[in-house]
Amino acid sequence: MMAMKRSRNKRRLWLWLGSLAAVLLALGLVFFPTNYYAEVPGSAESLKPYVKVSGHPDTAKGSYMLTTVGIVGPASPAVLLWAKMQPYSEILSKRDLMGDDDSAEYNLLQKLYIESAANGAIEAAFKTAGQPATLNHLGIYVMSILAGSPFKGQLKLGDTITALDGKHYASADAYVKAISARKVGSSLTLTYLRKGKQHQATGKLMRLPGTHKAGIGITLTEHTTLTTKPKVTIDAGEIGGPSAGLMFAVQVYTQLTGQNLRHGQKIAGTGTIDGAGTVGQIGGIDKKVYMANQEGAKVFFAPDQPATKALLKADPSYENNYAVAKRTAKALKTKMKIVPVKTLKDALTYLQADLSQP
Numbered sequence: 001m002m003a004m005k006r007s008r009n010k011r012r013l014w015l016w017l018g019s020l021a022a023v024l025l026a027l028g029l030v031f032f033p034t035n036y037y038a039e040v041p042g043s044a045e046s047l048k049p050y051v052k053v054s055g056h057p058d059t060a061k062g063s064y065m066l067t068t069v070g071i072v073g074p075a076s077p078a079v080l081l082w083a084k085m086q087p088y089s090e091i092l093s094k095r096d097l098m099g100d101d102d103s104a105e106y107n108l109l110q111k112l113y114i115e116s117a118a119n120g121a122i123e124a125a126f127k128t129a130g131q132p133a134t135l136n137h138l139g140i141y142v143m144s145i146l147a148g149s150p151f152k153g154q155l156k157l158g159d160t161i162t163a164l165d166g167k168h169y170a171s172a173d174a175y176v177k178a179i180s181a182r183k184v185g186s187s188l189t190l191t192y193l194r195k196g197k198q199h200q201a202t203g204k205l206m207r208l209p210g211t212h213k214a215g216i217g218i219t220l221t222e223h224t225t226l227t228t229k230p231k232v233t234i235d236a237g238e239i240g241g242p243s244a245g246l247m248f249a250v251q252v253y254t255q256l257t258g259q260n261l262r263h264g265q266k267i268a269g270t271g272t273i274d275g276a277g278t279v280g281q282i283g284g285i286d287k288k289v290y291m292a293n294q295e296g297a298k299v300f301f302a303p304d305q306p307a308t309k310a311l312l313k314a315d316p317s318y319e320n321n322y323a324v325a326k327r328t329a330k331a332l333k334t335k336m337k338i339v340p341v342k343t344l345k346d347a348l349t350y351l352q353a354d355l356s357q358p
Contacts, residue, residue, distance in 0.1 A: 038083030039090040041287040042068030044268055044295040047247060050237070053255040054230040062262035064251045065297060066236075066244040067270050067288035088287045088328070099144070105157045110240025112141050112158060112221065117241075118234035121248035122226050123275035124344050128249075129256050134227040135275070138162065139193070140172045140220040149217025150203030155192065160223045162198075163191035172222045179205065180213045188216065230256070243282035245273035246301060249344050250351075261351040268292035269301030269339075269347070271321070277344035279303045285321045289328040293336050300325060301347050304340035 046063035072079055074094070083089045126133035139162040145152050155161075161175065162168060165188060169175045182188065182205055189202045205214040226232075232252055236244065247269050254261050270288050272280035281303050282288075292300050302325035305311075311318045322340040329338050341347045 036080060037074065037092050037094065038070075038072040038079060038086075039092055039284060039287070040070045040072065040083055040086045041088055041291045041294075042070035044068075044288070044291040044297065047251040050235060051248060051251045051255070052233045053252060054232070056230060056255040056258065058251070058255050060260055060262060061264040063266055064247050064254070064262065065266055065268040065292065065295065066239070066247045067268055067292050068239060068241075068243075069284035069287050088290050107240065108158050109143060112143065113242040114236055114240050114244065116141075116221050116224075117243070117245035117272060118236070118248055119222075119224050119226055120272075120274045121245050122228060122232050122234070122252055124273055124277040125249045125252035125256060126228055127275070128277055128344055128348065129253055131256065132228075136225045136227060137170055138223045138225065139168070140175050141223045142192075142218050143221055144219045146206075146209075146217035148206055150206055151190065151201055151216055151218070154201035154203070155190070155218065156194065158194075160193045161190050161220075162193060165189050166191065172220055175220075179215055182214045184212075184214045186214065190216070232256075241282075242272045243270045243288075246271035246279050246303075246341070246344065246347065249273050249277070250301075250347055253344070253348065259352075261348070265298040266296055267299045267301075267351070268295070268297035268336075269299075269341075271301065271303040271341065273344060279341050279343055279346070281305050281321050285325050286328040289325050289336075289338070290332065293329070293332055293334045297336055299337050299339055299350075300329070301339050301341045301350075302326075304342050 044065045044067045047066055048058050048063055050066075051058075072083065080091060083091060123133050123135060139160040142155050142157055142159045142161065144157065145155055149155075164175065164178055167178075169178060179188070184207045185204050187202060187204055189200055191198060191200050193199075203216070206217050207213070208215040208217070234248055234252075250261075250267070250269070268288075269292075270282050270285060272282060274280075285302060289300055289302075302322040304320065304322040306320050307318050322338065325338045329336060339347070339350050341350075
């Protein structure tokens with residue numbers, strides 16, 4: 001009798017341990033973070049809430065739409081499994097997604113990119129409309145720092161370099177030329193701003209990888225502000241990255257000029273933009289085409305930068321955004337028109353001519 005009781009207790013113990021193991025495994029699958037991220041279709045959203053042009057509200061029917069890629073992670077095994085079942089999804093390692101940056105640095109980088117995109121969009125829209133916009137050059141943003149940089153440990157992502165040995169320059173190119181004209185190993189003092197406070201850092205210039213030129217070992221972008229009349233404010237909230245630049249510019253131009261370019265339609269698109277109105281490549285365009293189609297867009301503007309020998313040499317996997325967008329639209333069997341654009345004017349010309357036709 002005692003032996004039977006011990007046997008039953010033992011079976012109960014094993015059942016309990018087995019149940020506990022199953023629960024722990026399920027919890028691990030759902031909650032345990034891996035070192036991987038899921039890149040999935042994000043959203044296609046109206047720009048009306050994000051772009052404000054003083055005295056020029058956008059009350060016309062239809063909308064311009066920015067499109068995004070969703071990043072989920074660090075993802076648990078269950079989330080990775082879910083992502084694999086989503087259309088146009090990709091699984092990326094942390095290094096593939098962020099390089100050497102940590103999550104905080106990556107998020108800051110995306111914030112800096114969208115601020116730069118907004119400024120480029122406003123400048124391009126005003127230039128195209130023939131209206132003045134005063135560009136105020138504050139310095140150069142620190143976007144990343146090489147491991148061998150003499151200023152690693154002194155500079156941080158998001159710092160703004162404002163002077164070299166006390167001298168301020170009027171553009172990022174001018175800073176780069178001034179640094180590269182110096183000798184490797186020569187001393188340089190940088191003046192920089194961090195959270196509104198001025199600091200200085202001194203180091204000896206390094207030899208930039210693959211060149212004989214001197215450098216400080218950072219990647220950079222312009223830190224500028226714009227003064228316009230009317231005043232333009234672009235606040236994209238938690239959305240980051242440079243790819244909304246083109247659609248920001250189209251939205252600003254339309255409000256600034258008061259032209260009815262949408263004709264009540266939903267117009268989506270993507271692409272970086274600079275102050276001259278040049279549109280550049282972005283990532284994840286297949287996901288953005290998918291979301292624009294889901295949200296009923298009639299037109300999708302895609303950057304058209306065909307592959308050249310130079311581009312393919314730098315990146316053998318390079319594909320023209322427009323070609324990928326066309327292929328995606330064909331697979332989706334959508335009636336949404338994919339329109340290639342190299343400049344802001346290309347997009348506006350299409351809206352002014354083709355979209356107005358019945």
